[in-house]
Amino acid sequence: MPVPVPVLSRNRTRTTMRIERRTFLRGAGAALLAPALAGCGGDDDALTFFFQANPEEADGRMRVIDEFTRRHPDIKVRTVLSGPDPMQQMLTFCAGGKCPDVLMAWELTYAGLADNGVLLDLNTMLAKDPAFAADLKSRSVPALYDTFAFKGGQYALPEQWAGNFLFYNRQLFDKAGVQPPRTWSTAWSFDEFLDVAKGFTKRERSGKVTQWGFVDTWVPYYSAALFGMNNGAPWAIPLSNPTRANFADDAFIDGVQFYADLANIYRVAPTPADQQSMSTMDLFTQGKAALAMGGHWRYRTFSDAEQLDFDLTALPAGPKACGAQSDIGTTGLAIAADSRRKEQAWEFVKFATGPVGQAVIAETGLFVPVLNSAVNSPEFAGAHKHVANLGILTEGPAYSARLPVTPVWERIDALMDRNFGPVLRGAASAHSFKDGLSHDTDEVLRNQ
Numbered sequence: 001m002p003v004p005v006p007v008l009s010r011n012r013t014r015t016t017m018r019i020e021r022r023t024f025l026r027g028a029g030a031a032l033l034a035p036a037l038a039g040c041g042g043d044d045d046a047l048t049f050f051f052q053a054n055p056e057e058a059d060g061r062m063r064v065i066d067e068f069t070r071r072h073p074d075i076k077v078r079t080v081l082s083g084p085d086p087m088q089q090m091l092t093f094c095a096g097g098k099c100p101d102v103l104m105a106w107e108l109t110y111a112g113l114a115d116n117g118v119l120l121d122l123n124t125m126l127a128k129d130p131a132f133a134a135d136l137k138s139r140s141v142p143a144l145y146d147t148f149a150f151k152g153g154q155y156a157l158p159e160q161w162a163g164n165f166l167f168y169n170r171q172l173f174d175k176a177g178v179q180p181p182r183t184w185s186t187a188w189s190f191d192e193f194l195d196v197a198k199g200f201t202k203r204e205r206s207g208k209v210t211q212w213g214f215v216d217t218w219v220p221y222y223s224a225a226l227f228g229m230n231n232g233a234p235w236a237i238p239l240s241n242p243t244r245a246n247f248a249d250d251a252f253i254d255g256v257q258f259y260a261d262l263a264n265i266y267r268v269a270p271t272p273a274d275q276q277s278m279s280t281m282d283l284f285t286q287g288k289a290a291l292a293m294g295g296h297w298r299y300r301t302f303s304d305a306e307q308l309d310f311d312l313t314a315l316p317a318g319p320k321a322c323g324a325q326s327d328i329g330t331t332g333l334a335i336a337a338d339s340r341r342k343e344q345a346w347e348f349v350k351f352a353t354g355p356v357g358q359a360v361i362a363e364t365g366l367f368v369p370v371l372n373s374a375v376n377s378p379e380f381a382g383a384h385k386h387v388a389n390l391g392i393l394t395e396g397p398a399y400s401a402r403l404p405v406t407p408v409w410e411r412i413d414a415l416m417d418r419n420f421g422p423v424l425r426g427a428a429s430a431h432s433f434k435d436g437l438s439h440d441t442d443e444v445l446r447n448q
Helices: 016-021 027-032 055-071 086-095 110-115 123-128 130-139 142-147 170-176 190-200 220-229 250-264 280-285 296-304 342-353 355-364 378-382 409-424 430-434 437-446
Strands: 047-051 077-081 102-106 157-161 164-169 209-216 289-295 310-313 330-335
Touching: 047 086, 047 342, 055 077, 055 342, 055 355, 086 102, 086 110, 102 110, 102 342, 110 330, 110 409, 123 130, 142 157, 142 330, 157 342, 157 355, 164 170, 170 190, 190 209, 190 250, 190 289, 209 280, 220 250, 220 409, 250 409, 250 430, 280 289, 280 296, 289 296, 330 342, 342 355, 355 378, 409 430, 409 437, 430 437
Parallel strands: 047 077, 047 102, 209 289
Antiparallel strands: 102 330, 157 330, 164 289, 164 310
């Protein structure tokens, strides 16, 4: 889903966090793909597959497609590359009667498409294929599978886990004699994490930082919210079609404030102003940061960095939490409700999200597969040979909390962007959420 790209303007995604980490193809990578839908021209007999990817991910997807077409020579697949705003692009295609047959779905935004009748309820297909349905359920991580359940329908099947964790510079840690947690169940507390970050932050006499303890390569206001969640407060209640947000919860506020203070008070992380002149990705790849927050979509970039020896560890847990968690970051595959090739589309979705397709994904090492059989396979381990703490990935889905699923998430995202900004800059306290963000989001949820 990954290669760093500038976060889209203030009108960012509806899939902002996904766009930042799942960037579009450029250069040679684009040659792997057919042209984008120009009125869905091209081979009218082909199944169209809409997705977003960087070159490495596109290569992995093409391997899945190649294996599918080898096994199903009667079904042609034409890939359709997403632009910078996949949600708008999908809505435009579908409103014009040119909806791709198979659509990549993001956990935070698919509900809007489902609510608008764009996506097929896959329960209709699962009911006609009970053997596959039963096998998939038995192999799936329930929280991942259930992420795409909305208002009684199943609108996508998960294809990868893309939650967040910490990368750490093994050379720096070994030199300092510090052993980071190897599993989610043994994660640092917030205080322990802060002590470690302080210990790895180095400054010149002038005060200039030469090595940061912690950098964030995700979207900051989502990262801050994840720290709030890791202090024992879910983002919303209930998580599916919520009626209220938890932004006014004291545990959530304290977790967000801790994240903001890492940069503004403790100075162990770059401030938003610092990041105007530096790349957090570059800081970690160049050995100028000990810890980097991100997900598996960063793995290939860090693996390709010369002289960088890294491993993985869990996010910290706050004093009000029962333990550390990641987020259920996931993408799935959906079928357009008005597709004229539903049976062919179903065969492709079954393959890509089922045991064989997931095994291909495991071999590529580009995604974290969603089926237990694939993520715990020798092939997945072989694709991550230099990772000692592989449990951070293989156990990640089980130690993840679901994110809110609502058709109005784009509006919530805009409110978060606006209200988290002053807090992350140190211009306001996270307690300001009680008067502003909490009230506004609850009003949006009540009136959806």
